[in-house]
Amino acid sequence: MSTIAVLAGDGIGPEVTHAALGVLQTVRPDLEYIEASVGASALKAGLPALPDETRALCDRSAAILFGAVGLPEYEGRSLQERPEYALFILRRDYELYANIRPVQVFAGLEDASSLKPELVRGLDLVVIRELTGGIYFGLPKETRVIDGVETAIDTMIYRPPEVERIARVAFELARKRRGLVTSVDKQNILETSRLWRRVVDTVAKEYPDVRLEHLLVDNAAMQLVKAPKAFDVLLTENMFGDILSDEAAILTGSIGNLPSASLGARGTPGKRFGLYEPISGSAPDIAGKGIANPVAAILSAAMLLRHSLDDEPGARKIEAAVSTAIVNGARTADIVRVGEKSLSTLEFTERVLTFC
Ligand code: IPM
Ligand code: MG
Numbered sequence: 351m352s353t354i355a356v357l358a359g360d361g362i363g364p365e366v367t368h369a370a371l372g373v374l375q376t377v378r379p380d381l382e383y384i385e386a387s388v389g390a391s392a393l394k395a396g397l398p399a400l401p402d403e404t405r406a407l408c409d410r411s412a413a414i415l416f417g418a419v420g421l422p423e424y425e426g427r428s429l430q431e432r433p434e435y436a437l438f439i440l441r442r443d444y445e446l447y448a449n450i451r452p453v454q455v456f457a458g459l460e461d462a463s464s465l466k467p468e469l470v471r472g473l474d475l476v477v478i479r480e481l482t483g484g485i486y487f488g489l490p491k492e493t494r495v496i497d498g499v500e501t502a503i504d505t506m507i508y509r510p511p512e513v514e515r516i517a518r519v520a521f522e523l524a525r526k527r528r529g530l531v532t533s534v535d536k537q538n539i540l541e542t543s544r545l546w547r548r549v550v551d552t553v554a555k556e557y558p559d560v561r562l563e564h565l566l567v568d569n570a571a572m573q574l575v576k577a578p579k580a581f582d583v584l585l586t587e588n589m590f591g592d593i594l595s596d597e598a599a600i601l602t603g604s605i606g607n608l609p610s611a612s613l614g615a616r617g618t619p620g621k622r623f624g625l626y627e628p629i630s631g632s633a634p635d636i637a638g639k640g641i642a643n644p645v646a647a648i649l650s651a652a653m654l655l656r657h658s659l660d661d662e663p664g665a666r667k668i669e670a671a672v673s674t675a676i677v678n679g680a681r682t683a684d685i686v687r688v689g690e691k692s693l694s695t696l697e698f699t700e701r702v703l704t705f706c
Contacts, residue, residue: 352381352659355411357388357404360433361632362642363417366606369644369699370415370651373671376706377664378655384411389419389433389632399436408440413658415651416440416627421634429491441481446612446625447512448519449479449591450653453598453608456676462603462685465575470601475581476527477598478520479591481612483512484542486588508542508587513549519613520585521557530582532563534570534590546587567594574598595629604684605630606643609650611657620660626650640694643682648672648702671705 354374358367371383386404393399399419408414419433429435440446453475460467488505495501517533524531533550535543547564554562565573567590573580574597586594599608608629616623628646636642649672656665679690680701686692693701 352412353407353410354381354383354654355404355407355414356383356385357408357414357436358385358417359389359419359436359632360391360421361418361634361637362630363389363419363632365637365640365642365695366628366644366647367415367417369695370647372699373648373668373702373706374415374651374654376703377667378659378661381659383415388416388436390421390424392436393424393431393433399433400439404436405443408444411623412621413623413654414440414625415654416625417647418628418630418632420632438486440625441612442487444616444623444625445482445614447480447482447615448516448611448613449477449481450519450523450611450613450657451477451479451591451595451598451608451629452649452653453477453595453602455602456607456673458677458679459603459607459685461687463601464603465578465601470578473578473601475578475598476523476583477591477595478516478523478583478585479595480508480512480516480587481591482588483508484588506540506542506589508545510545510549513546514553517550517553517585520583521553521560524560524583525557528582529559530561530563532565532570532581532584534565534567534584534586534594536567536590537564538566542587550585570594571597574601599629604643605646606633606682606684607645607649609646609648609653611650611653613657617658620657622657624654624658626654626658640696641683641692642695643684644695644699644702645672645676645682648699667706668702671702674705675701 358364455473463470485506488507493502537543599605613622613624652665652668655661683692
C-alpha cells in the first residue's frame with residue numbers, strides 16, 4: 351500500500367490540508383495517510399522545522415501532501431530558525447527541482463479577478479519554476495563584516511544541467527498543450543540569465559514542434575496583466591518564478607485557487623515522488639476562522655494522484671468535482687460576489703465531495 355505523508359503545517363495549512371485529505375480519502379480509500387508535524391508547530395514543540403520523524407515518514411512515502419509553513423512571529427530570524435526552513439530542506443534534499451503551477455480561471459469566477467473578465471475568461475497557463483537552484487540555494491548565503499561594514503550576501507548560481515532538466519519539463523508539457531514555451535530571464539543584466547537562455551535555446555532544438563519565446567522578467571510581469579492569455583507554458587528560474595507565480599495566481603481571483611506540484615528525479619513518470627502544496631502560504635490573518643479557500647489544497651491532491659500515483663482518472667474526478675461545485679455557485683469568502691453568501695472551508699469541501 352502506498353503511503354502519503356500529510357504535513358499540514360501552520361496558519362490555514364491544517365484547515366485546507368484536512369479538506370484536501372477528506373477528498374483524497376473519499377477518492378482513494380486504499381492509500382495510507384500519515385500526518386506529521388512541520389514548520390512552526392514543530393518549532394514550538396522544541397523540534398527542528400523538519401523533525402527527523404517527519405523526514406523518515408517522507409522517506410518512505412510515495413508523496414507529500416503539504417499545507418503551509420510560516421508565521422509572522424518568526425520574521426527577522428535566520429532562515430535556519432524559521433518554519434520555512436522545512437520547505438527549503440525538503441526541496442533541497444529530495445531535489446524537487448520541477449515546480450509546476452497551473453493557473454486556470456474557473457468558469458463563473460471571471461468576475462473575481464482584478465482584471466477585466468474578458469482578459470481572463472478561459473485563462474489556462476502553467477508556470478514551470480526551477481525550484482532547487484538560483485539565489486535561493488546558491489552559496490555563500492550569509493551576512494558578514496567586510497571592510498568594517500555589515501554585508502549581506504546571496505548568490506545566484508546556475509549550471510547547464512540544472513537549466514536543461516527544467517527546460518525539458520517545460521517543452522514536454524508544451525507539447526501536450528498549445529505548443530508554446532515562454533522562457534523568462536534577465537539576460538540584459540545577469541550572467542545566470544545568459545547561461546539560462548543559451549541552454550534553453552539548445553534544448554529547444556530537440557522540440558521543433560514547440561515554439562520558444564524569450565521575455566525579460568520585467569516585461570513578463572507586465573505582459574501577465576496586459577494579455578495573460580498569450581502565455582501557454584511560462585518557464586523560469588527560482589526567484590522570478592516565485593514572484594511571477596503569485597502574480598499569475600491572482601489573475602484567477604484568489605491565490606487560494608492555485609495548486610502546485612514539486613517533482614524530483616526519484617521515481618518514473620506518473621510515479622514520481624513529489625510534494626504537493628497550495629501556493630497561497632499560511633495566511634495567518636485568516637487562520638483558525640474556518641473560512642480559508644481549500645481549492646488550491648484540493649487541486650494539489652489531484653496533482654498528487656496524477657504525478658505520484660499514476661492515477662489520471664482520480665485526478666480528473668477531483669478536478670471536475672471542484673469545477674462543478676464552483677459552477678454551481680459554491681464560493682468561499684475570498685471569491686464570493688458582493689451580496690452572495692460565502693461558504694466555510696468545511697461547507698465548500700462538502701459541496702466538492704457531493705460531486706466526487
Ligand atoms: C512559494 C513560497 C516559498 C518560496 C516560501 C514559503 C519559502 O513563497 O512556494 O512560492 O519562496 O518558494
Ligand atoms: Mg511564493
